[in-house]
Amino acid sequence: TQSTRPQRILSAVQKNATRGDPRSVIRAIDQFCSQKEWAMNVGNEKGCILDSVVSEVNPATVLELGTYCGYSTVRIASLLPPYAKFITLEFNPDFAAVARQVIAWAGLEDKVQLVEGASSDWIPKIKEQFGIKTFDLVFLDHWKEHYLSDTKLMEECGLLRKGSVLLADNVICPGAPDYVEYVRSSPRYKSHYFRSHLEYTKAEDGLEKSVFLE
Ligand SMILES: COCc1ccccc1-c1cc(O)c2[nH]cnc(=O)c2c1
Numbered sequence: 001t002q003s004t005r006p007q008r009i010l011s012a013v014q015k016n017a018t019r020g021d022p023r024s025v026i027r028a029i030d031q032f033c034s035q036k037e038w039a040m041n042v043g044n045e046k047g048c049i050l051d052s053v054v055s056e057v058n059p060a061t062v063l064e065l066g067t068y069c070g071y072s073t074v075r076i077a078s079l080l081p082p083y084a085k086f087i088t089l090e091f092n093p094d095f096a097a098v099a100r101q102v103i104a105w106a107g108l109e110d111k112v113q114l115v116e117g118a119s120s121d122w123i124p125k126i127k128e129q130f131g132i133k134t135f136d137l138v139f140l141d142h143w144k145e146h147y148l149s150d151t152k153l154m155e156e157c158g159l160l161r162k163g164s165v166l167l168a169d170n171v172i173c174p175g176a177p178d179y180v181e182y183v184r185s186s187p188r189y190k191s192h193y194f195r196s197h198l199e200y201t202k203a204e205d206g207l208e209k210s211v212f213l214e
């Protein structure tokens with residue numbers, strides 16, 4: 001039977017990366033996706049912007065919406081302080097199964113909790129299920145149609161506090177126009193656009209960083 005693209009990414013990690021070395025896992029995925037087969041990892045150019053925001057926030061609590069193969073999960077987890085709590089939500093069970101193995105290959109399985117299911121189902125349960133009050137950082141990288149509804153849901157569930165940082169991938173390509181309009185026009189957010197490129201291509205894309213103000 002044919003392998004899937006996520007399975008081919010996992011094979012490239014297991015072949016080319018060193019167990020317990022997150023940077024070698026990131027490098028192996030970026031090399032595979034730039035030389036062999038494009039895939040929707042945040043990539044190295046936007047990944048460096050992600051790294052700088054994670055380092056600046058130095059979050060004790062992180063939520064990632066959209067794990068895919070765990071590329072950004074590994075980037076984020078490798079930068080967190082030891083006490084941090086990091087939850088990543090993935091709807092697709094095949095993606096989740098690969099991501100668990102990529103995260104384990106990087107040696108970061110103790111730093112992150114991968115939860116399978118729909119973000120809209122899980123967001124209202126996070127406080128009780130995981131003992132988290134609010135998130136210092138949220139990385140939105142799942143279905144663009146759900147960026148805005150999930151952000152409003154996080155507000156309603158009291159998961160954001162003054163200073164919480166939302167970082168959204170793909171604000172240009174594929175784009176999340178309703179979300180961008182909301183965070184840029186709402187008095188409750190201070191937003192900034194980091195111009196970059198769609199992973200492994202020359203097309204424009206970027207990350208939108210939005211700080212929750214109240
Ligand atoms: C399945 O579309 C793949 C694709 C095709 C063309 C342009 C962009 C994308 C793309 C790029 C990304 O970083 C993404 N990140 C998260 N969830 C996505 O659906 C996603 C899609």
Ligand SMILES: [Mg+2]
Binds near residue numbers: 040041042169170
């Ligand atoms: Mg993305």
